[in-house]
Amino acid sequence: MPVAGSPDNLCVGQEVTDIVDMQTTLQEAQRNRFDFVVIPLSRTPAPDLTDAAAHTPSHRLPPYEFIPMAQSDLALESKMWTSAVCGTVSSWIRPDCPHPAYRDRSIVALQRELQWASHLSEYATICPCPELPCANYARIMMPLLLSPLSTQLWVRIPLSVPPVTEGGGDATEGWQLWHQLRMMCGHHSSLCVALEFTDIYGDDDACLDKWLAEPVRAVIIPTDIFVTNAKGFPVLSRRHKAFLMRLFRHRVQVIMRYDRGEEPGSRQMSDEGSMGVSQGQPQGMTMDAYLNYVARLFQSLEPLSQAQMFEQPYLDYLQAPLQPLQDNLESQTYETFEKDPIKYVQYEQALVQCLQDRMAEGKTNPTIMVVGAGRGPLVQASLNALQSAKIEEWTVYAVEKNPNAVITLQSRVRGDPCADWRRVRVVSGDMRQWDTTERADILVSELLGSFGDNELSPECLDGAQRFLKRDGVSIPTRYFSAVAPVSTTKLYNDVKSYKDQEHLETAFVVKLHAFFRISGEEYQPVFEFEHPNWEIPDTHDNKHNRRKTEVSFTARADALLHGFAGYFHCDLYKDVFISILPTHMSEGMFSWFPIFFPLMEPITIKQGDTIRGHFWRLDDAHKVWYEWCVSSPQPSPLHNPGGRSYFIGK
Known part of the structure; x- marks a missing residue:
């Protein structure tokens, strides 16, 4: 047996x-x-x-x-x-x-x-x-x-x-x-x-x-x-x-x-x-x-x-990235992410440090706005941090666009075992459109995707920072995405099995398991964003969030390049971070898996070859999308031009 x-x-x-x-x-x-x-x-x-x-x-x-x-x-x-x-x-x-x-x-x-x-x-x-x-x-x-x-x-x-x-x-x-x-x-x-x-x-x-x-x-x-x-x-x-x-x-x-x-x-x-x-x-x-x-x-x-x-159950299982701006998440999805044992501990730690720093500067009676509050885990982290910092006078807003999640938030205000919920102010609406005369000391959000910005955190926080004080703090303060060339026969065959162009030009969320990191370098950074960004031009376009990056790697062995693995690193506040980078992994955190950018045709790589990849983050009035290609050691087609196969709806 x-x-x-x-x-x-x-x-x-x-x-x-x-x-x-x-x-x-x-x-x-x-x-x-x-x-x-x-x-x-x-x-x-x-x-x-x-x-x-x-x-x-x-x-x-x-x-x-x-x-x-x-x-x-x-x-x-x-x-x-x-x-x-x-x-x-x-x-x-x-x-x-x-x-x-x-x-x-x-x-x-x-x-x-x-x-x-x-x-x-x-x-x-x-x-x-x-x-x-x-x-x-x-x-x-x-x-x-x-x-x-x-x-x-x-x-x-x-x-x-x-x-x-x-x-x-x-x-x-x-x-x-x-x-x-x-x-x-x-x-x-x-x-x-x-x-x-x-x-x-x-x-x-x-x-x-x-x-x-x-x-x-x-x-x-x-x-x-x-x-x-x-x-x-x-x-x-x-x-x-x-x-x-x-x-x-x-x-x-x-x-x-x-x-x-x-x-x-x-x-x-x-x-x-x-x-x-x-x-x-x-x-x-x-x-x-x-x-x-x-x-x-x-x-x-x-x-x-x-x-x-x-x-x-998710090892090498392709999943379409979530689009929480375009779609309202289901209760089961919220519940899965809320079980993460690491993420909310890190957020709470970042909030405690931030509150203590502001108190040391004489800034009391803080106003915290949790934007994209979901069913309230970041609100709870904020309440815990206020208690840890021994702050009694405070205001907390929970802003959420999903009307179903708003019902949960309102229910917690009425009957959550934590009595501080009675003081939470729930706002039903899109953070980019909500208007208030109140100004926040701390803007808290968790709008990150597996590639950092692929759930439109930059666009959302650009719209929400108008009600952040000029000396206010955004948590997170900074995040960047990164890529590494990988060989993964299983994922390539799974993508190819759809027998269409669309899936070969789609970035998939996947817990990489059967893969080989081709380069000696663990990753190269791609796109970076900081918040708040007070240098946003006074226009209604989104050009400041467009990006173009070239990355270069040296192959450590003969291999077959099937695509790029994507990761992110996020600094919540000062030295408190969450990350899925291979070198800085937040151990035990499972809210995010890497993202996989496939190539239409695999490329044979020789040891010592230079692998040169190109990535773009582009947008129009209705969507944001990525384009990518390889120029060395041999050129590949440009993938997803104009967002024809894969995009994130605004």
Whole structure:
């Protein structure tokens, strides 16, 4: 049964190389606590690859005969084929082999074995590792990918391919093999990876990190990759272990394979973490020892925090950004955001500091205006701050345009357990249109979106600052947006699945999970706004809130650029802030997820390339929108010109 965990369980399978009877094979695997088996699809031997045979015309070779490993589909009930068996295509198959006869035989065998796998409706089929170039391989795979499939297609990809000759040349990243195949297969979402652990060449973990952005469905761990610890037990090297722990969070399955080429446990970890041959270490380790180790690793994962538990349903789930100016939010949406354990604590702290500073300047009897009050959490934070600052004479306004939220505010004035609510003055109306002779000492708002200004905080606060005293304070005082180039196969495929231009030109809110940050720089700032802004021209246009920015990044590894992740940082007051920047994350805060700006076509990036992006914030009388494009290392189309696909209504 699966290894129990929280919130997910881990399924572990065993790869077997030869079977006599399917029922016996499955029963033995279950006794050994494996959840599924991986079996060869065929017994057909590889053709002779001697020089003479390699150049024999295909029609002179003996006829190809497919010999299934399982005698027939009747060997198991269909539910067992679909839930407990994965098939693996013969490793000798090389559709892009330079030898014509071998290549032709490989193409025939690949097609036949995949037909058999589809007939069995196996849970998944593991296809052989491609070689460069892999044009024939892609040509065989595409018809299958374009037809209804009854099995998942996983391609066996090693972490790295060692040099052809010892001491000669460099190792090849397995990612390069995968990248060419998926490009030739049109980024098809049904093509996935079974990632095989091999020795890791080089010290830069970017070669591992990039796999977190790929559709890795299983990890194949051969027993000869294990090392032996001081007590004689099999363990993974530090880098393999850390990488596997990260993959666990991506719901991979594990496939254990006993390799007879090197006795399990025959390598040991040195003090520095390198690998070498041990002397006198226990030999013949049972598979149970390896399974126990993997299970213990999985169960040692840190429990998810409250914020992480909240985020689980939203991982890599595309959401259209909220438009609270154009639309009235629903009660459920308000309730979700009000559960944030960090945001309102930070607002309260900022208010306390601001009130204390103003009191020190002799400014008493403060007037606080909460604009965009919603159902009142910022009003409550204001009341708490007044109490903490020991201020008894005060005035608090709650301004809200949503008539449904106003009902909630009025109800709290009448009956909230906090008696100070009785003194709150509720105003029903748009902050940009409300008129009053009262002037505020502190203007409090929470109009931020995932990209800072994408819920039109600048436009709203420009309209509301007319009733702020000239020496008054806006909370927040400053915020800026930022971007970083990312690779994220999952999100690109999800956006592409809509099969229209509109979604490829829409910025989506998403909790990024399966992604790779391509650059060494965590982010580059894009648009910045400060409040109050007393330099707004005395006109009715919005030109002062338009922006244009160019950002530049250096790629830390070969990768595929799918778009840009967007973030924001907000200074509430002095050193009190809220942020979703990777480097300044407000831990535990879940009110905002990053935003994703997709590219219509992914761009292949080489290590050291300069990635140059361009972003605009534009507007007209009715809407605000973003435009974006890439100019280096190769140009992309301008996305969303004129706000044709995505905009924020005023």
